[in-house]
Amino acid sequence: GAGVSQSPSNKVTEKGKDVELRCDPISGHTALYWYRQRLGQGLEFLIYFQGNSAPDKSGLPSDRFSAERTGESVSTLTIQRTQQEDSAVYLCASSRQVLGLAGGYNEQFFGPGTRLTVL
Amino acid sequence: AQSVTQPDIHITVSEGASLELRCNYSYGATPYLFWYVQSPGQGLQLLLKYFSGDTLVQGIKGFEAEFKRSQSSFNLRKPSVHWSDAAEYFCAVPAGNQGGKLIFGQGTELSVKP
Numbered sequence: 001g002a003g004v005s006q007s008p009s010n011k012v013t014e015k016g017k018d019v020e021l022r023c024d025p026i027s028g029h030t031a032l033y034w035y036r037q038r039l040g041q042g043l044e045f046l047i048y049f050q051g052n053s054a055p056d057k058s059g060l061p062s063d064r065f066s067a068e069r070t071g072e073s074v075s076t077l078t079i080q081r082t083q084q085e086d087s088a089v090y091l092c093a094s095s096r097q098v099l100g101l102a103g104g105y106n107e108q109f110f111g112p113g114t115r116l117t118v119l
Numbered sequence: 120a121q122s123v124t125q126p127d128i129h130i131t132v133s134e135g136a137s138l139e140l141r142c143n144y145s146y147g148a149t150p151y152l153f154w155y156v157q158s159p160g161q162g163l164q165l166l167l168k169y170f171s172g173d174t175l176v177q178g179i180k181g182f183e184a185e186f187k188r189s190q191s192s193f194n195l196r197k198p199s200v201h202w203s204d205a206a207e208y209f210c211a212v213p214a215g216n217q218g219g220k221l222i223f224g225q226g227t228e229l230s231v232k233p
Binding site: 004031035041043050056091093095106107108109110112113 | 123125155160161162163164165168209211214219220221222223224225226
């Protein structure tokens with residue numbers, strides 16, 4: 001079946017502009033995550049949605065970052081008034097409910113990412 | 120707080136040689152542990168995971184990893200590296216009682232010499 005898809009694959013914007021990144025999770029996955037990967041760095045958690053629960057926004061770096069998810073489908077990550085330090089690859093992942101029936105964490109499936117460059 | 124350390128930023132091995140990538144973790148209880156691989160221009164793919172039981176875990180693409188509680192390590196190994204294994208490898212642990220979000224190490228970039 002189809003994997004996680006993200007659009008656009010690349011985005012170049014000018015400092016101060018707003019950008020919107022889109023993630024289409026795997027159908028039926030109730031959990032959705034956004035991570036950021038700066039050049040030469042590991043992934044940083046940004047935000048997490050699980051079903052109808054309130055999202056975990058603890059990783060958002062500033063109030064310029066926000067994300068929405070409609071039900072268990074598409075999510076958008078919005079960055080307002082972009083800064084150069086926002087340049088990174090933004091990765092989306094989805095999974096079935098976090099904890100599997102036999103315990104343990106269900107695998108997170110990652111999309112290919114959106115490479116954001118802020119000039 | 121949970122953390123993951125990958126001490127090697129970059130490793131180069133010859134094709135056919137064995138490989139070991141190091142991962143050390145800090146975790147309050149028995150951890151869940153993951154290794155992901157990221158090929159150029161690709162998203163992350165899960166190689167293997169440890170939840171409990173046998174401490175030697177087999178994964179895809181001929182990789183294995185061994186959980187050693189006494190050393191707080193979960194090193195990734197492969198007996199014979201192929202050129203297609205050149206990629207970035209990430210070790211990860213869940214962030215604890217905070218949902219399913221993962222904490223990733225800084226990554227180890229693997230280059231393979233012909």
